[in-house]
Amino acid sequence: MDYYVLQTNNLCKNYKSFKALDGLTMNVPRGAIYGFVGKNGAGKTTLIRLICGLQFPTSGDYELYGIKNDDKSIALSRRRMGAVVETPSIYLDMTAKENLKQQYRILGLPSFDGIDEILELVGLENTGKKKAKNFSLGMRQRLGIAVALCGNPDFLVLDEPINGLDPQGIIEIRELILKLNHERKITVLISSHILDELSRLATHYGFIDKGQIIKEMSAEELEAACRKCVRMTVTDTKALSRVLDDMNIEYKILDDTTADVYAKPNFSQLAAALAKENCEVVTMEEHDESLESFYISLVGGAEHD
Amino acid sequence: MINLLSAQFSKLFKNKLFYAAVIIFTAIGFASSVLFIKYIPDLAHMAEEAIAEGDTEHLWNTYETSIMFDITSRMDFHILVFAPAVFISMFIGREFDNNTIRNKVIIGSSRPLIYLSNLIVCFVSQIIMQLAYCLALFLPSFIIYLKYRSVINMKFFEISFKDFLITQIIGIGIMLVCSSLYLLITMTAGSKTHAVISSIIVIFAMFLVSNKINTMLYVPDEEDYNYYIPTYTETTDTPDESQIPYYDPYFGYGSYTDYVESYRGKNLKAGKRFLYETIDDTLPTSQVLYMMNSDTTPPRTGKFIVCDLLLSAALSAVGIVIFNRKELR
Numbered sequence: 001m002d003y004y005v006l007q008t009n010n011l012c013k014n015y016k017s018f019k020a021l022d023g024l025t026m027n028v029p030r031g032a033i034y035g036f037v038g039k040n041g042a043g044k045t046t047l048i049r050l051i052c053g054l055q056f057p058t059s060g061d062y063e064l065y066g067i068k069n070d071d072k073s074i075a076l077s078r079r080r081m082g083a084v085v086e087t088p089s090i091y092l093d094m095t096a097k098e099n100l101k102q103q104y105r106i107l108g109l110p111s112f113d114g115i116d117e118i119l120e121l122v123g124l125e126n127t128g129k130k131k132a133k134n135f136s137l138g139m140r141q142r143l144g145i146a147v148a149l150c151g152n153p154d155f156l157v158l159d160e161p162i163n164g165l166d167p168q169g170i171i172e173i174r175e176l177i178l179k180l181n182h183e184r185k186i187t188v189l190i191s192s193h194i195l196d197e198l199s200r201l202a203t204h205y206g207f208i209d210k211g212q213i214i215k216e217m218s219a220e221e222l223e224a225a226c227r228k229c230v231r232m233t234v235t236d237t238k239a240l241s242r243v244l245d246d247m248n249i250e251y252k253i254l255d256d257t258t259a260d261v262y263a264k265p266n267f268s269q270l271a272a273a274l275a276k277e278n279c280e281v282v283t284m285e286e287h288d289e290s291l292e293s294f295y296i297s298l299v300g301g302a303e304h305d
Numbered sequence: 306m307i308n309l310l311s312a313q314f315s316k317l318f319k320n321k322l323f324y325a326a327v328i329i330f331t332a333i334g335f336a337s338s339v340l341f342i343k344y345i346p347d348l349a350h351m352a353e354e355a356i357a358e359g360d361t362e363h364l365w366n367t368y369e370t371s372i373m374f375d376i377t378s379r380m381d382f383h384i385l386v387f388a389p390a391v392f393i394s395m396f397i398g399r400e401f402d403n404n405t406i407r408n409k410v411i412i413g414s415s416r417p418l419i420y421l422s423n424l425i426v427c428f429v430s431q432i433i434m435q436l437a438y439c440l441a442l443f444l445p446s447f448i449i450y451l452k453y454r455s456v457i458n459m460k461f462f463e464i465s466f467k468d469f470l471i472t473q474i475i476g477i478g479i480m481l482v483c484s485s486l487y488l489l490i491t492m493t494a495g496s497k498t499h500a501v502i503s504s505i506i507v508i509f510a511m512f513l514v515s516n517k518i519n520t521m522l523y524v525p526d527e528e529d530y531n532y533y534i535p536t537y538t539e540t541t542d543t544p545d546e547s548q549i550p551y552y553d554p555y556f557g558y559g560s561y562t563d564y565v566e567s568y569r570g571k572n573l574k575a576g577k578r579f580l581y582e583t584i585d586d587t588l589p590t591s592q593v594l595y596m597m598n599s600d601t602t603p604p605r606t607g608k609f610i611v612c613d614l615l616l617s618a619a620l621s622a623v624g625i626v627i628f629n630r631k632e633l634r
Contacts, residue, residue, distance in 0.1 A: 078413030108308035
């Protein structure tokens with residue numbers, strides 16, 4: 001059984017002279033909620049269009065459940081996925097139930113038995129004869145997800161699902177995604193530029209900029225990278241290291257003069273201990289890196305490179 | 306394919322535009338029928354009065370008329386090509402506007418099958434509309450025919466039933482080509498509005514080309530002018546038994562259609578003639594003009610049907626290739 005649901009290898013997509021994807025390589029593990037982070041125009045939607053088969057790569061390839069995109073049996077892999085790309089693909093003159101029936105027919109499912117369950121799952125069970133054109137943005141989004149859930153997929157691709165939603169709508173979609181992941185074990189690839197919201201959901205992250213993945217990491221790794229700490233600038237980090245070890249305090253040396261200290265020690269005692277080691281404290285500031293600042297530092301770093 | 310067809314047909318039969326189109330076709334059929342037969346009750350009344358007065362000597366000559374259902378059914382052939390330009394563009398174009406076409410592609414449905422299922426549904430929708438038209442045309446005419454055929458001399462079919470069926474098959478061929486053409490335009494345009502505008506422009510352009518080619522085939526170029534084609538009225542102004550039907554010393558007896566047909570392309574040089582005749586036989590708009598203007602079964606029916614099938618296959622092949630490479634949003 002493949003560990004990865006989706007793997008891309010050096011994927012490129014050009015629109016005339018514009019490179020939307022420039023050698024993108026990423027891996028979405030089975031069971032993950034993979035947060036695909038990037039600013040507008042970074043290439044998130046382009047990647048999603050490629051893996052959904054809506055567009056074709058200029059070069060490079062990708063695998064869905066271990067099957068390459070140019071393999072004819074990729075159609076079977078696609079049967080296992082559902083997607084909402086940008087706006088939900090729904091018939092506005094149909095009710096929620098009729099929309100799902102239509103998708104059931106396309107999938108060739110023998111009965112409409114699962115429809116009520118899906119509607120209940122996305123919270124649209126009481127919409128009755130109301131047409132989708134009269135739905136709120138959040139309801140449409142949930143209906144889009146419901147359509148994507150027809151056929152019982154185990155890989156769900158959601159492109160900016162909370163764009164334009166009110167706070168209540170955002171909470172509903174978040175809870176729905178978590179429920180799908182926890183209860184139905186659906187792997188979710190979710191793209192967004194609302195990083196704070198993503199940080200409440202994702203188990204894995206892929207940071208994209210200018211069509212390239214600049215960093216792929218798990219939520220644990222990101223948490224460690226964004227941990228609250230005191231950033232100290234000292235004259236000698238070796239001395240600082242000895243003192244912090246003696247005090248049994250967790251830390252991370254960044255360079256010869258800077259270190260992050262992951263606790264709030266007694267700073268008088270620390271300063272005194274450092275003085276004994278002939279080490280001066282130059283600056284000391286609380287450092288709390290959010291996902292956003294982490295992303296900015298990544299993108300900034302990439303630009304600097 | 307069956308899944309896609311099931312989904313598309315289900316959508317078609319829930320589509321308000323489809324029912325609106327069927328109603329319009331029915332109304333046109335009914336209106337054409339009524340316009341054509343409205344004088345018959347008066348004529349029958351006059352015939353009855355004549356019979357009552359004992360004037361039976363010239364009855365059948367005076368009160369002879371025809372319903373000619375077969376000819377009437379060709380009078381509105383142009384709606385076969387105009388109506389689907391709007392309907393297909395809107396019905397299929399909507400899938401691009403609301404992006405529901407993506408729902409098929411994402412789950413791995415093959416693009417050629419998506420295309421073909423759309424073609425089948427569009428074609429069937431055209432046949433249903435044409436059936437509605439024919440039924441609305443047929444019923445009032447047939448009722449009038451049954452009611453008054455004993456009083457006045459009436460024919461329901463001008464040509465044989467077999468020829469009538471051939472005419473209808475040509476109609477189906479034209480519908481197939483139109484479905485293929487408008488589907489190609491819609492699947493390429495990728496939006497309802499663009500598709501409607503493009504389809505209408507294309508069909509108008511095709512009518513213009515057909516008219517032009519038709520003129521070129523029957524009216525001599527100055528440079529190619531080597532004989533004079535007399536007009537039909539010029540040859541039939543003087544009542545002459547030999548000219549009813551038209552008698553041409555060279556081509557012999559025949560109807561007006563035979564007469565016109567006999568001159569087709571003879572004013573052109575061989576290469577030019579072949580080119581114009583091929584275009585004229587192939588374009589569905591030329592076939593429509595021909596069907597609407599002729600009074601008999603077209604002599605080139607086999608060619609028309611083959612051209613329709615070939616053109617439809619070619620348009621569909623092009624459409625599938627384009628849609629297979631089309632980048633969806």
